[in-house]
Amino acid sequence: MLIESLLRQASTFLARCMVNLWARMAALLLVVSAGAICFGAVAALAGGPPKGVFIYTISRNGDPVGQQRLEFVGDGGRLRVLSHTSVDVSFLGMNLYGFEQQVEEVHEGDQIVILTSEADDDGTDKKVELKLAGDRLKGTYNGDTERDVDPKMKTSLFWDRPALGDSRILDLLRAKVRDVSVTDLGTETLKLPAGKIEAHHLRVSGEMKRELWYDADGVLVAGELKANDGSTLRQELLQRP
Numbered sequence: 001m002l003i004e005s006l007l008r009q010a011s012t013f014l015a016r017c018m019v020n021l022w023a024r025m026a027a028l029l030l031v032v033s034a035g036a037i038c039f040g041a042v043a044a045l046a047g048g049p050p051k052g053v054f055i056y057t058i059s060r061n062g063d064p065v066g067q068q069r070l071e072f073v074g075d076g077g078r079l080r081v082l083s084h085t086s087v088d089v090s091f092l093g094m095n096l097y098g099f100e101q102q103v104e105e106v107h108e109g110d111q112i113v114i115l116t117s118e119a120d121d122d123g124t125d126k127k128v129e130l131k132l133a134g135d136r137l138k139g140t141y142n143g144d145t146e147r148d149v150d151p152k153m154k155t156s157l158f159w160d161r162p163a164l165g166d167s168r169i170l171d172l173l174r175a176k177v178r179d180v181s182v183t184d185l186g187t188e189t190l191k192l193p194a195g196k197i198e199a200h201h202l203r204v205s206g207e208m209k210r211e212l213w214y215d216a217d218g219v220l221v222a223g224e225l226k227a228n229d230g231s232t233l234r235q236e237l238l239q240r241p
Helices: 002-026
Strands: 032-034 052-060 063-075 078-091 094-108 111-121 124-133 136-141 145-149 165-171 176-192 195-206 210-214 220-226 232-239
Touching: 052 078, 111 136, 124 145, 176 220, 176 232, 195 220
Parallel strands: none
Antiparallel strands: 052 063, 052 232, 063 078, 078 094, 094 111, 111 124, 124 136, 136 145, 165 176, 176 195, 195 210, 210 220, 220 232
């Protein structure tokens, strides 16, 4: 009984930690980001919109816990960016945290005209619906909290390389605007599932904290977040078109 009690306490503590950490990451999502690392494809510096499907692995302290799939679809004068992130964290055979998120960004030129995000954050639904109205992107979070943001703002998918210096990022999980600062840390050689890549390292600090690596074409090839419990959450490019 003592062992079972200790395991339950450990599971509860870790679950609480991971809920907060993965919520921050999911828009990384490695999201991606992250993103989580949540974590996306070709930036404006590449000279044109990305095409095809990019797949990323998501790990915690080196152990695989999920995957992100990013698809870029040309639709006439529009670009549709589709992201699906799935995370499953377990400990001693017990499920501690689950996360699923579907995101769609529809771009016309340099602005977003439609943005939707539906997430199951370990049993808590989080839904964003925004649409261009005049010169603003307007809509709701969870159907009742109103949002009004700049349609030219970059999002926490980070598929579009952020500008250096002080900036603002749209956190897709709740459609909240985050104040950040982006620093250039130079080039590094990364060994990733997709191969050895020479990448440019950017650091995002402020209300969102990320380490991001982009290749010479502006492709986001890796992203990283330090969790409050000291663990490292990382997104790495596994497959490209």
